[in-house]
Amino acid sequence: MTADPAPPTRPVTLEDVAQVAGVSRATVSRVINGAQTVDAALRTAVEQAVAATGYVPNRAARSLVTRRADSIALVVSEREQRTVSEPFVGRMFTDPHFGRIVGGLLDVLRPAGIQLLLMLADDDASRSQLVSFLRQGHVDGVVLLSSHADDPLPELLTRTGLPTVLAGRPTRSAAPIAYVDVDQQAGARLAAEHLVGLGRRRIATLSGPLDMPAGQDRLNGFRTAMAALGDPDVVSVEGDFTQAGGAEAMKRLLAEHPGIDGVFIASDLMALGALPVLYREGRRVPEDVAVVGFDDSSAALACDPQLTTVRQPVEEMAAEMAGLLLRQLGEAGRSTPSAVFRPTLVLRHSA
Known part of the structure; x- marks a missing residue:
């Protein structure tokens, strides 16, 4: 039954x-x-x-x-096919910096009951589609990861009226947008002072991409500090903030300047690619070449030896982005101040 x-x-x-x-x-x-x-x-x-x-x-x-969606968009804006070695999406998910940002955002948004939506834009069509979606009220605000001087998204998002916070210093002064950054130039100065303090005299740098504010600021800060320390003609080779890019930049540097005894590498991920190149050329780290990176990411611990590096507090910076955005939502129509964090030098074994 x-x-x-x-x-x-x-x-x-x-x-x-x-x-x-x-x-x-x-x-x-x-x-x-x-x-x-x-x-x-x-x-x-x-x-x-x-x-x-x-x-x-x-x-x-x-x-x-x-009239709230209880969701925030994390928009990652890049250039289409920026490098041939690694596509946009693959590079994003292998970059330790990205995971740290997501973790910091979730630490603030999750307790507030707000969902985080990941959205990608890497060409004109995807940007247009993105802006159209955002205008329809699917999210309450945007955290924008955009790094390039000619990126139109900050200005496009400003026109939508959506509360927006930018990760990193904006390059377009016409777009009044709150941002969170680390003092990039001060971080590069820490690297310069440390290398000179070690007694290194033939110091070079592998910079980040010079179409990005972080790449520009780290290079300018390093050059300014080195000039103040007595070396106004620092050798520089441009990289692209990737592991493969770090390897290629180090190859070019050693081919042109084999006598270097110190190098500031503008990201830990680049350093992870650059150190094996030094070893293949018979250069020991730190005995022959002292190396300082930037970020204090998991890549710094994966280096052999573990990397002395400039730390930017990414998780705290991401939490501040989320906090700024929530304050914008709670005080509609009122602008929120930007925030710049102080870097520190983390000493390990490469310098």
């Missing part, structure tokens, strides 16, 4: 919560939608009733009331 199926369970409604809490439906709605004007005792009664009944808010209906 087969038992009759159990009747479907009726979803808990606002009215049910109101009856348990002993308040009006309107009061329950105000508490659930985050209104700050509800009496503390009533708020507590409603919260207890929600827990007792197992009420789950209807997110779609709530969005109609609050």
Whole structure:
């Protein structure tokens, strides 16, 4: 004999919560939608009733009331086929810097009940599609990872009116946009002072891409510091912030200047590619060539020997981006200040 199926369970409604809490439906709605004007005792009664009944808010209906999507877009903007050695998406997910940013953002957004959406833009068509999607109200704001001087996205996002925070110094002054960065030039100065303090006299640098603010600032900061320390003609070879790019840049540097005894490499990932090139050329680290990197990422620990490097506190910086964005959402129409973090030098075994 087969038992009759159990009747479907009726979803808990606002009215049910109101009856348990002993308040009006309107009061329950105000508490659930985050209104700050509800009496503390009533708020507590409603919260207890929600827990007792197992009420789950209807997110779609709530969005109609609050006009909030409870989601933030993490937009990664790049140039199409920037390098032939590694495509855009593959490079992004193998870069330790990206994972640290995501972790820092989630530390702030998750407790606030906000979802993080990853969106990519690497050509005109994808940028147009992205802006169209964002205009439709699918997200409440944007954290933009954009690194290139000619990237139109910061200005396009400013025109949408969406709260936006940029990771890194903006290059287009016409776009009034909040940003979070590390003092790149101060970090490069730490590297220069350390190498000179070790007694190295033939010091060079592998820079980042010079179409990126971080690449420009790290090179300018290093050159300025070296000039102040008595070396105004520092040799520089441009790289691209990738492991393969670091290897290629080191090959070019050694071919043109084999006598170097110190090198500042503008990212740990580049250093990870550059150190094996030094070894193949018979150069020991740090005995023959002292090496300082930049980032203090997992790549610094993967280097052999482990890398002395300039630390930028990426997780804290990402948390600040999320905080700036939440403050923009909470104070609509008010601008939020940008933030610049201080770098530190982490001493390991390469210099």
